[in-house]
Amino acid sequence: xxxxxAVLPGDGIGPEISVQGVDVMxxxxxxxxxxxxxxxxxxxxxxxxxxxxPFPPETLKLCKESDAVLFSAVGDPKYDNDPKAKVRxxxxxxxxxxxxxxxxxxxxxxxxxxxxDKSPLKAEIVKGVDFVCIRxxxxxxxxxxxxxxxxxxxxxxxxxxxxxERILRVAYDYALRRRRHLxxxxxxxxxxxxxxxxxxAQELEKEYPDVTTDYMYVDNAAMRMIQDxxxxxxxxxxxxxxxxxxxxxSVISGSMGLLPSASTGESTPxxxxxxxxxxxxxxxxxxxPLAQILSVAMLFEYFNCTKEGAIIxxxxxxxxxxGVTTPDIMGTNGKKYGTNDVGAWIVDFIxxx
Ligand code: IPM
Ligand code: MN
Numbered sequence: 001x002x003x004x005x006a007v008l009p010g011d012g013i014g015p016e017i018s019v020q021g022v023d024v025m026x027x028x029x030x031x032x033x034x035x036x037x038x039x040x041x042x043x044x045x046x047x048x049x050x051x052x053x054p055f056p057p058e059t060l061k062l063c064k065e066s067d068a069v070l071f072s073a074v075g076d077p078k079y080d081n082d083p084k085a086k087v088r089x090x091x092x093x094x095x096x097x098x099x100x101x102x103x104x105x106x107x108x109x110x111x112x113x114x115x116x117d118k119s120p121l122k123a124e125i126v127k128g129v130d131f132v133c134i135r136x137x138x139x140x141x142x143x144x145x146x147x148x149x150x151x152x153x154x155x156x157x158x159x160x161x162x163x164x165e166r167i168l169r170v171a172y173d174y175a176l177r178r179r180r181h182l183x184x185x186x187x188x189x190x191x192x193x194x195x196x197x198x199x200x201a202q203e204l205e206k207e208y209p210d211v212t213t214d215y216m217y218v219d220n221a222a223m224r225m226i227q228d229x230x231x232x233x234x235x236x237x238x239x240x241x242x243x244x245x246x247x248x249x250s251v252i253s254g255s256m257g258l259l260p261s262a263s264t265g266e267s268t269p270x271x272x273x274x275x276x277x278x279x280x281x282x283x284x285x286x287x288x289p290l291a292q293i294l295s296v297a298m299l300f301e302y303f304n305c306t307k308e309g310a311i312i313x314x315x316x317x318x319x320x321x322x323g324v325t326t327p328d329i330m331g332t333n334g335k336k337y338g339t340n341d342v343g344a345w346i347v348d349f350i351x352x353x
Contacts, residue, residue: 001303003029003036006066006268008059008096010044011089012277013287013339014072020289020343021070024315025296027350028308039066043096044074044089044277054092060099068299069270071096072292073277089277097137101266103163104170105135105242106298107274109229109249109259114320118254118329121226126252131232132178133249134171135242137263139163140193142239157193159238164200170264171236172204175211181233182213185221185241197238218245225249250274255328257288260295262302269302271295285338288326290316293346315349 005025009018022038029036041059048054054074063069074089096102109131116123136159144156168184175182184201186194198215205213216224218241224231225245229252237245250259256275263270273291281287294316300308319325323333324345337345 001034001305003034003303004065004067005036005038006059006062006069007038007040008043008063008069008071009040009046010072010074010092010277011046011076012073012279012282014044014074014277016283016285016339017273017287017289017292018070018072020339020346021072021292021296023343023347024293024312024350025070025299027347028296028300028311031311031350031353032305032308034305034308038070043071043092045076045079047092048087048089052087054087054089055095055099060096063096063100063268063270066268068302069096069100069268070292070296070299071270071272073273073275075277075279077279094142096270097263098143100263100268100270101138102263102270103136103138103265104167104263105137106170106174106262106264107133107135107242107246107249107259108261109133109232109246109252111253112258112317112320115254115258115329119252121229121252125227125229129229129252131229131249132174132234133242133246134167134174134234134236135246136163136167136236136238137242138239138265140239157191157238157240159193159196161196161200164197165204168201168204168236171234172208172211175234176208179233180211182208182211183221183232183235184213184215185218185235185237185245186215187218187241188215189217193238221245222248225252246274255288256291257326257328258290258294260291260293260298262295262298264302269299271299271302285340286327287339288328289339289343290319293343311350311353312346314353315346318349319345 144158297312
């Protein structure tokens with residue numbers, strides 16, 4: 001098939017890892033007789049600097065006209081400590097999610113056997129952990145009514161039945177394809193919005209008798225993820241809780257640089273690493289490209305190209321086993337590898353497979 005891909009490298013380490021993702025996609029396409037065209041768009045601080053808008057209309061148009069978006073990262077420290085900044089790079093990401101209707105964010109938390117000792121948790125707790133967090137991405141406090149003056153500020157955690165139901169259905173579909181265990185994470189003992197989530201989930205639960213549904217308060221879920229992450233199969237939660245829990249989940253594997261994600265919904269799907277733009281590492285060729293490369297695997301899998309996804313996963317595992325890793329997970333063979341060395345090794349593996 002032909003893939004028409006919008007590439008949004010963004011800020012910080014974004015451009016460096018983006019190149020690796022594109023190279024891997026090209027290698028897989030060649031191997032399997034596909035073709036791909038890549039069209040580049042600007043987003044984040046890069047887009048603010050150039051045109052004053054973190055998600056300009058041309059970028060939206062490019063995304064809408066593409067089959068998928070390969071996104072890297074946004075964020076720049078010059079905005080972080082300035083509460084008065086009128087426009088921020090992160091708004092580009094949020095605008096993209098909202099304008100493309102990407103309400104479902106799929107964040108798999110997987111562990112790699114050869115990296116068990118890199119996890120901050122004990123190896124025996126982490127071994128075999130494999131769950132997916134389905135994060136609602138276009139509602140809740142991120143997009144609810146806001147107010148801000150010097151004495152008072154609020155964000156509204158707004159959800160409608162429709163928004164809750166559609167994300168729960170995505171989660172149930174995942175659960176059906178996996179170990180058939182869904183955990184609905186909320187704070188229904190305190191929040192009205194959570195009580196709506198729980199009510200809708202309790203209704204839907206009856207339509208999915210093959211799935212075991214349980215309900216967990218978010219504070220308890222945060223604890224359980226550390227004590228017994230193997231408990232989870234599919235977890236579904238609102239936007240803000242999902243943001244927090246997936247950062248927690250991502251380090252279980254030993255490095256934030258390993259985990260990809262997919263955002264899907266009404267328009268073009270977006271594939272991106274979970275990690276941010278790590279501005280301090282920009283241009284140093286030390287960023288881990290694996291999350292970006294694995295997001296290409298998720299892209300292929302989205303289009304039912306399972307063999308294509310599998311070869312990328314195989315190549316990534318082989319690179320880890322061979323100790324060909326960036327410094328964040330410093331491999332076993334004592335040599336130093338840059339972002340581009342890891343990418344090139346994976347491309348070679350795929351070509352020669
Ligand atoms: C994420 C990020 C974003 C979020 C930021 C950059 C706006 O942390 O994708 O998890 O909060 O959703
Ligand atoms: Mn986050």
